[in-house]
Structure formats: C-alpha cells, structure tokens
Amino acid sequence: MIRVQTEDFDIGAEVKALTSGRTDIGALVTFTGLVRDSNGGTVASMELEHYPGMTEKELSRIEAEANERWPLQASLIIHRVGKLSPGDNIVLVVTASAHRQAAFDAASFLMDYLKTRAPFWKREETGDKSHWVDARESDGEAAAKWDT
Amino acid sequence: MIRVQTEDFDIGAEVKALTSGRTDIGALVTFTGLVRDSNGGTVASMELEHYPGMTEKELSRIEAEANERWPLQASLIIHRVGKLSPGDNIVLVVTASAHRQAAFDAASFLMDYLKTRAPFWKREETGDKSHWVDARESDGEAAAKWDT
Amino acid sequence: MPDVSSKQMKLLYFAWVRERVGCGAEDVELPEGVATVSDVVGWLKGRGPGFAEAFARPELVRAAVDKVHVKPAASIDGAREIAFFPPVTGG
Amino acid sequence: MPDVSSKQMKLLYFAWVRERVGCGAEDVELPEGVATVSDVVGWLKGRGPGFAEAFARPELVRAAVDKVHVKPAASIDGAREIAFFPPVTGG
Numbered sequence: 001m002i003r004v005q006t007e008d009f010d011i012g013a014e015v016k017a018l019t020s021g022r023t024d025i026g027a028l029v030t031f032t033g034l035v036r037d038s039n040g041g042t043v044a045s046m047e048l049e050h051y052p053g054m055t056e057k058e059l060s061r062i063e064a065e066a067n068e069r070w071p072l073q074a075s076l077i078i079h080r081v082g083k084l085s086p087g088d089n090i091v092l093v094v095t096a097s098a099h100r101q102a103a104f105d106a107a108s109f110l111m112d113y114l115k116t117r118a119p120f121w122k123r124e125e126t127g128d129k130s131h132w133v134d135a136r137e138s139d140g141e142a143a144a145k146w147d148t
Numbered sequence: 149m150i151r152v153q154t155e156d157f158d159i160g161a162e163v164k165a166l167t168s169g170r171t172d173i174g175a176l177v178t179f180t181g182l183v184r185d186s187n188g189g190t191v192a193s194m195e196l197e198h199y200p201g202m203t204e205k206e207l208s209r210i211e212a213e214a215n216e217r218w219p220l221q222a223s224l225i226i227h228r229v230g231k232l233s234p235g236d237n238i239v240l241v242v243t244a245s246a247h248r249q250a251a252f253d254a255a256s257f258l259m260d261y262l263k264t265r266a267p268f269w270k271r272e273e274t275g276d277k278s279h280w281v282d283a284r285e286s287d288g289e290a291a292a293k294w295d296t
Numbered sequence: 297m298p299d300v301s302s303k304q305m306k307l308l309y310f311a312w313v314r315e316r317v318g319c320g321a322e323d324v325e326l327p328e329g330v331a332t333v334s335d336v337v338g339w340l341k342g343r344g345p346g347f348a349e350a351f352a353r354p355e356l357v358r359a360a361v362d363k364v365h366v367k368p369a370a371s372i373d374g375a376r377e378i379a380f381f382p383p384v385t386g387g
Numbered sequence: 388m389p390d391v392s393s394k395q396m397k398l399l400y401f402a403w404v405r406e407r408v409g410c411g412a413e414d415v416e417l418p419e420g421v422a423t424v425s426d427v428v429g430w431l432k433g434r435g436p437g438f439a440e441a442f443a444r445p446e447l448v449r450a451a452v453d454k455v456h457v458k459p460a461a462s463i464d465g466a467r468e469i470a471f472f473p474p475v476t477g478g
Contacts, residue, residue: 011178012160012289019182026184028191029177029255030159033387034167036246043171048386049311051379054363079386086171091387098184100478101260101290107177111387114208117365119379121311121384124250132312135383142249181478196477197402203453227477239478248387259478265456268401268477280403282461283474290406 001074002059004050006082009092019098025073027100029107031093037086039110044125048081048090051119055079061089062113066095070102077110079120109146116143150207151224152198154230165243166222167242173212173221173250177255180240181231192273196229196238204228210261214243217251219258225258227268257294264291304325305372307336308353309350310381312356314351318379326372333359336378350380358383393419395451397426397453400441404448416433417463424450425459427469437467441471 011030019025037043059077066075074096084090091114095106115136122133159178167173168269185191207225214223222244232238239262270281306371309317330339333353341351349355355385359366360379400408411468421430422455427462441455449459451470463469 009158011163012158015159015180019235021235023183023185023189024312025235026186028180028182030180031248031252032163032176032178033248034173034176035171037171038174038246041171050386051308051310051333051381054360054379057363058197087167087169087173092297098186100179100181102255104179104252104256106323108248111248115387116384118386119381119384121382122385123311132382133385137334197401197474198477199401199451202470205454239410248397263478265452266473266477267401267472267475269473269474271402280473281476283476285401 002056002063002077004052004055004059004079005079006080008080008085008089011092013116014076014078014092015147018094021119022041024061024098025096026098027076027103028096029103031091031107031111032089033091033111035086035088035090040049042126043086045086046084046088046125047123047130048084049121050079050081054119058118059114062110062117063124065113066106066110070095070097070106072097072102072106075106075110077114079114088147091123107108112139112142112146115123117141149202150211150225150227152200152203152207152229153228154228156224156228156237159240162224162226162240162242166224166242170221172246173244175251176222176242176244177248177251179239179241179255180237180258181259183234183236183238185234185285190274192275193234194232194236194273195278196232197269198200198227198229198272201268206266207262209267210258213261214258217245218245218254220245220250220254222256225262227262227266229268236273249286260287260290260294263287272295303330305336305375307340308379309380312382313380316346318346331371331373332368333361333366333370333372336372337354337368337380340380341379341380356382357369394421395465397432397468399468399470400412401470403473404441404471409437419459422459422462422464423451423459424457424463424469427463428471430457431471447473 076094078092093110095103099102224242228241241258243251245251302316340347361375370372399412405411419423431438
C-alpha cells in the first residue's frame, strides 16, 4: 500500500491496521524519516515538492519489487509532501514478515530505492534564505548494493 | 532504556515519547516481534519465562553496546513476559539516529544479540500439549556476524 | 517519417529546474529531428536565458518520459510527457 | 584452601531444565573439590533421576554465574548464584 499526503501519519495506528487480526506475522519493521535540523537550530522549515502521478507510480513499483524479493505479509509506504517543520515526520515504511531478516532487509531496500528513485525534492528554509537539498552520493551507493 | 513487562506496549506512544520535542533525529527504526502461529492455527498460546535480574542486566548491556557502536539519539528495548496469544506483541526495539544506516544497523544488532543472550524462554501450547521452543542455529549465526 | 502529431509534447519542470526555467509545465511543439531526451535538452537550451541556465550542466538534470526514469539517449518516440528535474531527495 | 562459607550457593533452573529438575531455585552446600561450573553439573547429575535427565546432555545446558553468561570451565570461586537453562529463545 502506498500513500502520498500532506497530513501527518500515526505509526501506531498504521501498524495496528496492518497487523490486526493476523497471526502469521512474526516480525514487523518500521522506518520513519523525520525533518532533522542539520544546521543546529537554524532550519525553520522544509518544503517537499513531488511529481504527482509519477510519485505514486514509482512508489508502487518499488513496493512491488520488495514483495518480489522478500516474502512479506504486509508493506506500506507513506510519504508526506508540502510544508514541514523540524521534528516532523516525512516518510514511513512498514514491512511485515514471518522472520526478522526479511522485514529488516525489505525496509532498508525500500528506503534505499525510495531515496534514489521516487520523485521528491526538498527545499530547506533557513532564516530568509532557502536552498534545494543536494542529493547524497551515499544514497546512490546504498541503492546500488541491492543490484548484486 | 529497557523494560520487562507483562502488559502490552503501544509502538506509537513509545515512539512519540522518544522523539517529542527533538529536532536532531533524522531516522527512527522500530522492530516488533509478534507471536506467530507457526503451526497454522494450532498454537493456542505462548508462555514467556525469564530470569529476573539477569534479563535487565543483559538488556542494559546489549543496549549500551549498541550505543557504543552507533551514534544513537535514542534507544529502547521492551520485552514482554508471561502468557501471550498468537498475534500478540512480544518485543519492541526502537533506535533513533541522524541517518538511516545507523538506525537500521543498531536495531538489527539489538535483535540479534537479544535473541542469543537475553535469558528468555518460550513455551508453546498447542491443544493440550506444550513444548519449549528450540533455539535456532540461524540466530547464533546472525549474532556472530557482528563480531567482525 | 514521424507523424506530425507526435511532436506535440507536454514538458514538466521540478525543483530548481522549474525555478530557473520559470514555469512548471508547458505544451510545446518540438521541431523535426528532435528524437531523444538529449535532443530535447539541446533544443530547450536555445529557448532563453532561464532555459540556458537550467540546462547549463545537463549532467545535473534527470529526465522521465511518461513518468518513467530515462537516460539522455532515450527515444521520445510516442511520448506524451517529458519531465526534467534534479536528482531526487525524498525520504 | 577455600573458605567453607564460599560453598554455600544458590542454584536456579529455568525452562525445561527447571521442569526436569523439579524446582526453580534451591540453596545448596557444594562439596569440596567442586571448582567450576562443569564440576557443579557433574555433582548435580548424581542428585537424582530428575537431575540426571536434565543434565544428560550437558552441551544443551547453558549457565550463568551471578547473572553473567559463562562457559562450563568457568570458576565458581566467590560466586553466590549459578543458573542453568536451555539456549535462550526470546525476541
């Protein structure tokens, strides 16, 4: 399941919705990405732009690939867009499996792929200036390791 | 922070307590272990025995080791004991860091070490029979990979 | 010989590409001979200073044809929508 | 020569070791010459059929001295509490 939304998400509620009434899940991993004030108290806000239509398409494709690679009982990607403040949630990834290794690997894979393929762009506002966040080379390397 | 308890835990509430008011966390990983009905609908319940005193000591030691190995902003281990049913939560591990790799690795490390070192024992009740769950060799191998 | 109607194209720009170009979306008629994403970039660079600046270092700009990531050499044959944007920074 | 009082020991048993032994905790006086965890196991095996069964395959039983995991060869000198249990299965 994938969702792109401006509203915040509730990790506990999302997990409950995925696991409720099931007894085949042994391991559940969540990853939450948050707006971090990387400049030590100077980032006032962040604007998340995306490519409507392509975003959903890419996230669905990434999720489908994770489900092909690992035996998942459930998976979820939620990504927020619009204006966010330091400490706010940005992205939630949930993976559930019978065993922990699959759940951990699938969540890590989803984040690595999302970081390099899903069409989102961050702009940080610092005081009266703003700048587009640069892509990190390490994200490309992290995604490449799943190609082996 | 570590806790051993009979009551259930609320992932959302635990995460909120760890992150509330902070802007230095960029990545947060949770791992939840649940009672899985591995026999296809026949496991009626599970009893979790532990070694009071040693459990807390081992969990604290494991958590301290994770904090030495990775730059964590927050960490939490909650493990339930007593009688549990299929679908119930057993264990919660939360790790928070500036970047996602540290959060993922630390959570995975905590689970691998907990699985091989924390003094818990599971007994599954199936109909009118019960048996002690056998330790998995793969858990020992998973823990050993962090020794390098 | 390519169908004339195939040269009608929707172009989309995101993030700093959008800011430099000065608009987020436009419908254009591509000239004859424009066959690849790279050709489109070459044509766009001649459309004004904003475009020239946005595509000054084409290696910094990524493209998607009909919402699928593509390389500069990708054909635009049959495409309806081409998007240009910086490397993504979500998550 | 070891202090006589050091031979007073609390023994704890968990999971199927506890079930086979028939009790979860007991205070014992260890005989002279019992110096390692392995020695304790050897002594326990002679205390009755439940103990013999619990420690029939000593490699299946783990031990902790004063709440710290130890190997069979570990000394029990100065220990106050020794626990015996199967490999752990939490998480």
